[in-house]
Amino acid sequence: MGSSEKVLRIDGFSSPIFLILACFILVENSTALGLGGDGSLEMVVTDPENQFPGSSWTSQGFSIPDVVEADEWRMVEKKGNQFMVNDKPFYVNGFNTYWLMVLAADQSTRGKVTEVFQQAFSIGLTVCRTWAFNDGQWRALQKSPSVYDEEVFQALDFVVSEAKKYKIRLILSLTNNWDAYGGKPQYVKWGKAAGLNLTSDDDFFSNPTLKSYYKAYVKTVLNRVNTITNITYKEDPTIFAWELMNEPRCTSDPSGDVLQEWIEEMAVHVKGIDPKHLVEIGLEGFYGPSTPNRVQYNPNTYAQQVGTDFVRNHQVLGVDFASVHIYADSWISQAISDAHLPFIRSWMEAHIEDAENYLNMPVLFSEFGVSTKDPGYNSTFRDALFTTVYRTLLNSTRRGGSGGGSLLWQLFPDGTDYMDDGYAIVIAKSPSTSNIISLHSTRLAIFNSICSWSCRWGCKKKNPLWAFLFADDDA
Numbered sequence: 030m031g032s033s034e035k036v037l038r039i040d041g042f043s044s045p046i047f048l049i050l051a052c053f054i055l056v057e058n059s060t061a062l063g064l065g066g067d068g069s070l071e072m073v074v075t076d077p078e079n080q081f082p083g084s085s086w087t088s089q090g091f092s093i094p095d096v097v098e099a100d101e102w103r104m105v106e107k108k109g110n111q112f113m114v115n116d117k118p119f120y121v122n123g124f125n126t127y128w129l130m131v132l133a134a135d136q137s138t139r140g141k142v143t144e145v146f147q148q149a150f151s152i153g154l155t156v157c158r159t160w161a162f163n164d165g166q167w168r169a170l171q172k173s174p175s176v177y178d179e180e181v182f183q184a185l186d187f188v189v190s191e192a193k194k195y196k197i198r199l200i201l202s203l204t205n206n207w208d209a210y211g212g213k214p215q216y217v218k219w220g221k222a223a224g225l226n227l228t229s230d231d232d233f234f235s236n237p238t239l240k241s242y243y244k245a246y247v248k249t250v251l252n253r254v255n256t257i258t259n260i261t262y263k264e265d266p267t268i269f270a271w272e273l274m275n276e277p278r279c280t281s282d283p284s285g286d287v288l289q290e291w292i293e294e295m296a297v298h299v300k301g302i303d304p305k306h307l308v309e310i311g312l313e314g315f316y317g318p319s320t321p322n323r324v325q326y327n328p329n330t331y332a333q334q335v336g337t338d339f340v341r342n343h344q345v346l347g348v349d350f351a352s353v354h355i356y357a358d359s360w361i362s363q364a365i366s367d368a369h370l371p372f373i374r375s376w377m378e379a380h381i382e383d384a385e386n387y388l389n390m391p392v393l394f395s396e397f398g399v400s401t402k403d404p405g406y407n408s409t410f411r412d413a414l415f416t417t418v419y420r421t422l423l424n425s426t427r428r429g430g431s432g433g434g435s436l437l438w439q440l441f442p443d444g445t446d447y448m449d450d451g452y453a454i455v456i457a458k459s460p461s462t463s464n465i466i467s468l469h470s471t472r473l474a475i476f477n478s479i480c481s482w483s484c485r486w487g488c489k490k491k492n493p494l495w496a497f498l499f500a501d502d503d504a
């Protein structure tokens with residue numbers, strides 16, 4: 030510690046700037062935080078102008094780190110029901126931006142990738158989920174089975190190397206259940222073109238040839254050597270996890286057996302190539318036949334017939350954590366109603382509980398949001414929705430529960446509105462939502478930081494910092 034340090038006791042937070050500054054210091058320099066004799070927290074404050082190697086403070090908040098220390102940039106691991114990095118907990122406030130690879134493939138739009146990472150970093154987001162596939166479409170990575178476009182692969186290399194610059198880790202999804210970016214229907218088209226007798230898109234999950242196409246694709250991506258960093262994808266700590274598929278459903282088999290077998294086969298396939306990274310399935314989280322007492326938490330009765338089964342699917346060997354999506358507006362009613370927020374809370378709490386009781390793994394709410402196109406939409410409602418998601422998670426964090434984090438759907442930089450599906454959040458245009466996101470980032474960063482030296486949940490009652498972490502505020 031340098032000579033300009035002075036010890037400050039946190040007695041309360043007088044101004045928002047101090048508060049954010051205090052949190053920033055906690056994040057960056059957690060070893061300076063210690064327990065005072067009376068059990069209150071103390072921390073060491075250094076001159077914010079120039080004292081933090083690797084990062085600098087600006088009036089806007091977090092700013093880009095100059096270097097990422099090699100020994101800080103470790104693989105994310107799972108221990109019990111928590112994510113850990115370097116033996117510290119890693120609670121996630123993150124986002125989705127699915128199109129990064131495709132925009133990186135053109136020089137004219139490549140800058141948008143950097144912009145979105147920059148903006149995410151500025152509000153403290155640390156994980157991005159994006160598509161590491163584009164099957165047979167415009168700017169395809171996989172043009173046909175086992176035929177790759179090297180230029181697009183280099184665009185994915187760029188996405189991975191750029192993410193690291195902003196200390197953002199990536200969840201890379203390996204194909205889609207839906208036809209956007211090719212996905213399951215494209216694999217079936219390839220199979221038909223090769224003369225296979227396929228009758229349904231769900232043949233993707235059971236036909237041996239289609240499974241071999243997918244496996245070959247996965248193997249190629251995981252073994253890819255990044256042309257910018259020289260790091261093999263399967264060795265790169267920038268990658269948080271592999272996702273088998275975005276939102277798999279197998280409606281032709283409501284028993285769930287077909288999808289279950291596919292998950293069993295593919296999770297082991299990924300782990301066999303890359304034992305270091307975490308693996309998740311990509312499910313929306315619907316309860317199925319294995320848990321008749323839980324289907325009441327589904328948004329509707331159809332949800333239990335789509336061939337997925339939250340608890341059973343996640344009990345598969347090789348699956349490290351659970352995923353859940355949250356779309357009250359597409360599952361309950363497009364028009365926003367009083368039922369939406371209570372649904373979101375009970376949907377989340379049920380999955381957190383199951384992840385604790387049956388799965389012993391963290392659960393990531395890997396897509397949530399609300400569309401500006403919904404009847405009854407306004408930004409106040411969006412803010413209330415975000416607050417509900419974040420508070421429900423903090424309630425889990427506080428007691429060391431399975432709620433591992435959330436990824437909003439979806440973050441867009443300026444000038445990409447033409448791709449907006451209604452859910453896009455542009456930080457500059459959404460100050461109130463951005464503040465809520467930023468506050469949540471700060472809280473999680475404090476949790477991750479406090480626990481870096483001592484993680485005894487619940488022992489710091491009446492502490493002012495604790496009060497900040499659990500304050501029942503709205504912004």
Ligand SMILES: *[C@@H]1O[C@H](CO)[C@@H](O)[C@H](O)[C@H]1NC(C)=O
Pocket residue numbers: 226227228
């Ligand atoms: C294709 O498969 C279906 C169902 O599996 C079967 O009923 C049909 O006879 C098959 N068609 C041919 C040409 O083999």
Ligand SMILES: *[C@@H]1O[C@H](CO)[C@@H](O)[C@H](O)[C@H]1NC(C)=O
Pocket residue numbers: 257258259
């Ligand atoms: C990657 O490897 C190539 C060839 O071995 C080398 O020329 C280049 O400097 C390396 N780049 C980095 C970033 O390490």
Ligand SMILES: *[C@@H]1O[C@H](CO)[C@@H](O)[C@H](O)[C@H]1NC(C)=O
Pocket residue numbers: 365366404405406407409410
């Ligand atoms: C915002 O939307 C919600 C949900 O549709 C509605 O209940 C509320 O009255 C709206 N508030 C404003 C200020 O328009």
Ligand SMILES: *[C@@H]1O[C@H](CO)[C@@H](O)[C@H](O)[C@H]1NC(C)=O
Pocket residue numbers: 378420421424425
């Ligand atoms: C916090 O979680 C507990 C246990 O799941 C639940 O009973 C309680 O209602 C939750 N409180 C809030 C404010 O969400």
